Amino acid sequence: MLKMLIADDEPVIIRGLQMLIDWAQLGIEICATCENGADALREIFAQSPDLALLDISMPGKTGIEILKALHTAQSRTKVIFISGFQDFSYAHDALSYGAVDYLLKPVKKDDLLRAVEKCLPVQPEHSAPAPASDTGSYSDAFGRVAEMEPASYILTAVQPLGLTARNAMERQLIEFSIFGQLDTLCRQTGQGTAFQKKGQCYLLLVNMTQAQATGWLHDAQALLEQRTKCKVGFVCSPATAEMSAVPTFTAPCRDACRWFYFADRLPDTVLAMDAPPFGEAPADTAALHPLQEAVAASFVETDREIFNRAVKNLLAAVPPITDGRADAAVYHLLVCRRMVQARLERSGVQCAGGSSDLLDAARETADYPALEALFKKSLEELYGQMAGQVKKNEHKDIQKVTDYIAAHYRENLTLEVLAKHIHMNPFYFSSYFKKQLGQNFKDYLNRVRMEHALELLLNSDKRSYEIAEEVGFKDYRYFNEVFSRYYGKTPAAYRKSFKEQNNG
Known part of the structure; x- marks a missing residue:
């Protein structure tokens, strides 16, 4: 990983810069933080960080003084200055002494990412190398592995996963970090090298069986996720003893990376170039x-x-x-x-x-x-x-039902009659009615009839049996029973009580 130092005389600025970006995911370790220039210069000489984010105005030594000292010592540490607007006049001096960039406070994430990106093309030997061009990638990679005298080769396409929400710059830096760490891992283990072709990162693994390569790549996945918090998918070619066969695997491996569109559904994220990850799928x-x-x-x-x-x-x-x-x-x-x-x-x-x-x-x-x-x-x-439309239609339908009952309550109404009126299955209509109106059809019809019966009882001289017939009851005794249940008295008793109260 790259090492970076942050120096500013305001602790809140240091904390903000630490939190502004997920540095570990970019392959960058914050090796030290300092609140004055003298401490910053000592730490730079002691730790030789790859990057230094320095405030221009600090006690002890200014950022410009630190940069001059680094220039004299031919230090390879890249410096990015951060400062307030009042110190903008220092920008010319900062850049003339080799500062990579000059950023104004408050520092914006994209501006900082752009400045960090400028530091990446020329890397120290222990850091992640910059991606080689397509022209040199094959020859460089094959030249390195040729020194290992390999007996077999496995080409592996590398696909970072889950970077979709990143902006282009941050994605590029993360991919660069992944590429560098994989190349370093290959070299440290003596198992091959990394290269790029047409924007696709590849590993050329050597002297491994297919099973060994799968295990090695699973370990690499775990290491990368720990360091960068990113998941990575791999597609492996068959093992071959012929180096000349390796270039023929690049396109098939790259094409098989299409499966990583479905990464969350895959049984594994180390795939074989010529084996569908789900087994043989139905052709039709x-x-x-x-x-x-x-x-x-x-x-x-x-x-x-x-x-x-x-x-x-x-x-x-x-x-x-x-x-x-x-x-x-x-x-x-x-x-x-x-x-x-x-x-x-x-x-x-x-x-x-x-x-x-x-x-x-x-x-x-x-x-x-x-x-x-x-x-x-x-x-x-x-x-x-x-x-919404079903509810709207149901409202219209139930309104049609209640309107029909209000107009035809005197008749012999049944569920079948009402269901037919709104073109509904009679078996479903009963539950539909109760769901919409909160009571079953019979109770609702009786309530409507009782309301009309009460009005006739109190505002006419009609006898109870006449009222019963007029509101739709063919059975007078049943009418009396229902009326009593609703109003607590028989029709005759209710009329008598009403008259006594009004005459009294």
Whole structure:
């Protein structure tokens, strides 16, 4: 790892710089922090850090004095100055003595990353080397391994995982750190070297069996994750005794890195170039059709548990059956989404939004978890639209039912009559009615009839049996029983009590 010193006479600035960037992930260790220039210069001479972040104005020695001393001593430590606006006039002196950059406080993360990047092309011998050009990468790598007199070669493509949210600069620095640490590890263990071709990092491992290479790469994964907090995937070629065969493996290994789009679904992240990670997948993607249909059907059933299970089954089936192709995964998930929308629209649910914007967003996803999240979100939006329209339609339907009861309560109303009125299955209508109105159909109808019966009882001279018949009761005794249950008295007793109270 690279070593870096931070010096500033304000402790809060030091803490801020330490926290601004995850230095370990960039392969940089903060070896010392100092609050005055004299201590900073002593530590630089003692530890020979690769980088030094120095404040211009510090007690003991200024940043410029430190830089002059380093220049005289021909120190290889790269200096980046940080300072307040009032000291900006020092910038010319700072740069003339070889400072890499000059940053104003408060320091911005991207500005600091850019300055650090400037320090990387020329590295000390013990640090991570800068990536070689494509032209020199093969010859340099093969030249180094030739000195080892290898009996076998395994080419391995390297793929950093989980860097999707980084900005381009930070990603480049992390990838540089990973490359350097892998190359150092290869050299330290005498197991090969690292090189780059067309932007892809490769390891050329030597004198290992396939099993030994797999174990070595798993150890390297653990080490890199510990040091950089990043996961790395590897794709290995078959072992070969012919160096001339190695270049033929670069393209297949690079192509097999497509599987890392599905990294969270893979059984392992050390893959063989010529072996699908899920084993032999079904050749016919038509096997996805029943799973897509199950997702579409779950909407109509309006059962969240069935819906969640159907989506989970589909998402699990896509990676192996699409041979690791991100574009194929996008296609099959969007086909499912269109099937859902078509099914809903056939059921009378009007769905807002098309698939064009969704397709563009899906193509931009960096990995399968991002595609899954986008797919689930689009389904949830459809589910919400469906639920909203179902609720709206249900409100209209129940309003039609209550209006019909209000107009026809005198008639022989049944569940079948009302279900037919809103074109609903009579077996489902009973539970639907209770769910919407909080009481069963019979109780609701009796309440409506009792309200009308009470009005007739108090505002007319009709006899009880006449009122019973008028509000829809064919059985007078049953009418009396229901009335008593609602109002605590028989119709005759209730009328008598009402008149006595009003005449009194």
